[in-house]
Amino acid sequence: MRLPEFPFLPKDFIETEEGLIFAVVSYHPHEHKVGCFLRYVNDQNGWHKVDTEQANRLLERHHPDYLYYSNQFDATFHAVPVDRIICHHRPEERLQILMHQPAEDPLQQKLHKLITILQRYQVDIDAMGLTGSMLINQQKSTSDIDLVIYGRDAFHQCRQAIQTAIADNQLQKLDKTQMQENYQRRASELDYASFSWHEYRKYNKAMIDGSKFDIGMVCLIDELDIEHRHFLKQGIKTIQCRVTDDSRAFDFPARYQVDNAVTPELISFTHTYVGQVVKGEFIEVCGALECDASGTCRIVVGSSREARGEYIKVVDQK
Known part of the structure; x- marks a missing residue:
């Protein structure tokens, strides 16, 4: 699944010695750099999440060397040289670790239950990973569960499993409060009614025992x-x-x-x-x-x- 010469995939997290964690967004290197986006910063209060504006401002002021202009895409984005990475957080490894140890908090308990349900509907755990806050053990009780599915076939099988599990009342579709929070977080240009109509039919997000989860696809190398x-x-x-x-x-x-x-x-x-x-x-x-x-x-x-x-x-x- 990962190439030895460039083992980074979208949804991975990479950490630098300055106390920055970036989410990888690119499958391929950019002049020996990993295309990514700054998501977490470590300061005197510990790790905290940053939004797009905060991330760009922080890098412009303090770490301009992590800003990269791409001639190919005519755009500037975040990129970290491979030799500046001190820790590579891999979603598939994190999921396996958590599934083979007792849950330490309510969200991990829900993760265990969710994976068990998906496996019941023939989803292969070996094609799955865990990203977001749970990848770096920074989840709160209100955090989402962010799953990664590797490969198109496995991803669409998981979408079908979610749809069937909702019909069987094993999982729940997003309630109005969760959908409104999703709408506000995404800051979509669509009105709420249109946004929610499009979202509900995707079956790439749902709820388990009051917590939201979503699935994101990462292509296999031969699918790119x-x-x-x-x-x-x-x-x-x-x-x-x-x-x-x-x-x-x-x-x-x-x-x-x-x-x-x-x-x-x-x-x-x-x-x-x-x-x-x-x-x-x-x-x-x-x-x-x-x-x-x-x-x-x-x-x-x-x-x-x-x-x-x-x-x-x-x-x-x-």
């Missing part, structure tokens, strides 16, 4: 496309189109093929719009127009984690 094209941003564009291929809707980044001749591909770098639309649906998209040297263009939604001013939404179903 190698991207060599260099794109330049051309401003913001809004289009309406029909989805022709949704097979990579839950990838990171999410990819959709559409019937627009100028911009036949949509990409989302924000989890808000992963799995957002289905093949055959007529949709509206607002995002950053990017073109390569050949004139091939695409629309990117999620130039920031919050994707302010950008969205993907269904206008008309099949």
Whole structure:
């Protein structure tokens, strides 16, 4: 699953000697650096989570060497040289450790119960990992359980398991309070009714005994496309189109093929719009127009984690 020469995958955490923990977001190195995003900072009060604005400001002021400009993507993002990493937190290893020891808090108890339920519906624990706060033992009673599923087939099997388990009342769909918190955290450009409608049908998040959990997919190496094209941003564009291929809707980044001749591909770098639309649906998209040297263009939604001013939404179903 991991390449010896570059063993880093999205959803991993990497830690530096300055007391910074980054979430890995890239499958491939960028000039011997790991593409990532700052998530946790250690100060006199211990570890605490930072949002996008806080993360960018902290790096700009104190650690500009962790900011990296990519010619390929015409964007600046966070990146850590491999030799600056003092600890590599791997989700699959963390899950195995926790599942083979007694639960130490209520959230770990719920994790044990959740994994048992998913296994009952034929989900393979060897294709799973644990990321988020539980990966670094920083969870609170109100924390989510963030699962990683490795490989497309395993991921969609897990989505189906969640849907069936909800129907069997083994798991619960997000209640209104949880969905509203999810909506506020994501800061989506959609109104609440539209946001929740799109979310409920994804089956990549649900609840167990009052706690929210979600699943995120990490592709296997042979499922990846190698991207060599260099794109330049051309401003913001809004289009309406029909989805022709949704097979990579839950990838990171999410990819959709559409019937627009100028911009036949949509990409989302924000989890808000992963799995957002289905093949055959007529949709509206607002995002950053990017073109390569050949004139091939695409629309990117999620130039920031919050994707302010950008969205993907269904206008008309099949």
